[in-house]
Amino acid sequence: MRNLLQVFVGFLLLASTALAERETLSMDFGWRFHLGDIEMPVPQSHHETYLSTKAGNALGPASPDWDDSDWRVLSVPHDWAVEGPFDPQANVSQGYRPRGIAWYRRSFQLSEEDIGKNIELQFDGIASHCTVWINGTLAHRNFSGYSSFQIDMTPFALYGEELNTVSIRVDASVMEGWWYEGAGIYRHTWLVKRDPVHIETDGVYANPIRKENGKWTIPVEVEVFNSGELDAEIEIATTVFDVTGRSVASGKTKAAPKALEQITGKYEIPVSKPKLWSVEEPNLYTVRTQLIRSGEVVDQVETQCGFRTIRFDAKEGFFLNDEPVKIKGICNHQDHAGLGVAIPDAMWAFRLGKLKEMGANAYRCTHAAPTKEFLEECDRIGMLVMDENRHFNSTPEYIRQLRGLVRRDRNHPSVILWSVFNEEPMQAERTGYEMVRRMAAEVKSLDSTRPVTAAMSDGFFSEINVSAAVDVMGFNYSQDKYDKFHALHPELPLISSEDTSAFEMRGEYETDTERNLISSYDTQAAYWGNTHRESWKMINERPFIAGGFVWTGFDYHGEPQPHVWPSIGSVFGCLDMCGFPKTGFYIRQSQWLEGEHVLEIAPHWNWQGREGEAIEVLGISNAEELELILNGKSLGRKTVDPYELVSWSVAYEPGELLAIAYCQGREVARKTVKTTGPASQIELSSDRASLSGDGVDTLPITVAALDDTGLFVPTANQRVEFSIEGPGKIIGLGNGDINSHEPEKGRRRSLYNGLAQVIVQTDPSSSGAITVTAYSNGLIAGKFSIPVEQVEQPARVAIPESSDVK
Incomplete structure (x- = not known):
């Protein structure tokens, strides 16, 4: 009787999710963060010791009952090391940035409708080593910040009003490389809900090949896992769509994964005369793979591929x-x-x-x-x-x-x-x-x-x-x-x-x-x-x-x-x-670069106080010849070596340097560099016309110093302060000076040889316009506005009402 009841319950679970679509939800928002390690409580009594060794009974911040109300609330990707100061005693290879240990926690709910589904957590990258607990059970240890990993949390999942809690201890004191590696959950996190009979993560292999007869085919391999309690019979079906979205080919096979069995379906899909993927024309095709049970699609994955040899x-x-x-x-x-x-x-x-x-x-x-x-x-x-x-x-x-x-x-x-x-x-x-x-x-x-x-x-x-x-x-x-x-x-x-x-x-x-x-x-x-x-x-x-x-x-x-x-x-x-x-x-x-003329001059022409001194001028071009002209006087026309290029030694005098490039005796390009006046104004610019109000779209804005005539001043190094209005925030500052110890977060940054960068990010569910203003003593302030368009929001894991996201 008990076995019959189990079969009946299993059947209900499969039936309840037969029409469910795969949900891939971003879990990037709503994390709680504590910088520094937290000492784990040490059990004293026999009973405490006994319980601490059991699943679901993790101690300290690994426990779902831990009070994290005073922890910082943030979104990932997050690098805590770049937020801190430089320390001459810290590791030189890591850029003198202390790293250490920290904790992250995230709580969320699963509805009762999720019962019977396969629930997977996905982490794209945590620097460097980490230990993950789910609802107090040790679920995973990862030993590389560059290796993504997934956790099947179905056995640990709680449904209805109960909270699920993910606790992560990140140890970034471990160095995997000899360069700056950052620290924290620095790539995306995801929650995936899918049918118990589902396509495994990264389980579709669809890489086109050209056969010896010149015809193209896509050998398809699909890894399917049945996490349910009953055996299943399914059809695996794949449709190929071209660059316009038109269906151009398809293939399918049947499979019968038993309960808790993984199987691989294999078949080939011929594709006639596809558009090739190349550096110049990167044509992409979409491969849609579906699992069909009793006529209903229970899982679907889309994969992009390209036809190329x-x-x-x-x-x-x-x-x-x-x-x-x-x-x-x-x-x-x-x-x-x-x-x-x-x-x-x-x-x-x-x-x-x-x-x-x-x-x-x-x-x-x-x-x-x-x-x-x-x-x-x-x-x-x-x-x-x-x-x-x-x-x-x-x-x-x-x-x-x-x-x-x-x-x-x-x-x-x-x-x-x-x-x-x-x-x-x-x-x-x-x-x-x-x-x-x-x-x-x-x-x-x-x-x-x-x-x-x-x-x-x-x-x-x-x-x-x-x-x-x-x-x-x-x-x-x-x-x-x-x-x-x-x-x-x-x-x-x-x-x-x-x-x-x-x-x-x-x-x-x-x-x-x-x-x-x-x-x-x-x-x-x-x-x-x-x-x-x-x-x-x-x-x-x-x-x-x-x-x-x-x-x-x-x-x-x-x-x-x-x-x-x-x-x-x-x-x-x-x-x-x-x-x-x-x-x-x-x-x-x-x-x-091929097919276009390149011409640049180095250096700038702001050498005030060095009049008469010899300045090397490097002409950079793929032309056959360059002529250099200073204040209207030709300094000679020279053949350009394709590797060593060409240079002149020029006695400095303020004014205008003009380079003219020639191919087969004909002028093909010219470049002018002028002596500028002192910086008098700030200009903010970007190459984008709008942003998406999705909470993740990001824009680097160039900050430049100009003189009274609008010329870029390549020697300006003034400190600049920034303000922002509208649905966005400043998430980073830089200027390219590797000797600068100014904070990379905040509202202030100096120009370095005329330039700096302020990086802004939109707010979730936002629209309107972001306006960034740059101020510096003695200079006319610069202002930059960009519209933020209302867009459909990415699917996200809801944040419990008790979380105060900042």
């Missing part, structure tokens, strides 16, 4: 859709001025847009898994990606992390390479070779369509090294060894996985070691690297090198080179930490 050739480099493409790549960490590692999704369009503007067509995720939103933007704009694993380790925990990376990212057409490590001491030992061999096998078991690489920095000619276990050889620096390695291994494709490491500070044109200042003339680089001009020549003149990845696109917190305190960040970037271009940005444009 990739091939690395040992003699001729990289091919995309059978066309040769020189990889013009950059390396980057997830980090931005004023934000740290907690980067809102809208900032990816800004950052990747800057890199595209520079001419980059590829991005190496150094040295860890990116966010899925970042990859979606790369898919959308046509940016190739080297997707990199964080930990070089073939033991079970780290294989789990590696497999999670591949499972999550293998549908993205932008991803063309899997990288399993960066610069490992074991790279020239049998130990390293065996580890790479095993890690590569794991990758290939999940995705055999992309090659595996590893970024080696030494040991290239050792008797045994990891190059014997990869598909594409990754060279970090060591550019003088390209030819020798290629001669010894003519069958192995090569790529410069990391190069350059040039030193530049925006707007500085004299090196001063006492003040930690470095010139932007592209004459200095780390001892292991080269300048922008030297590095690209080594790559571009060798067809067998598929391309390269510059270290780095943007400056970043931490890893200060070549100076330490008071420097708190790197100066490797082609752009500074805010995304303002340096000289390297324009040099890369001259090297990488």
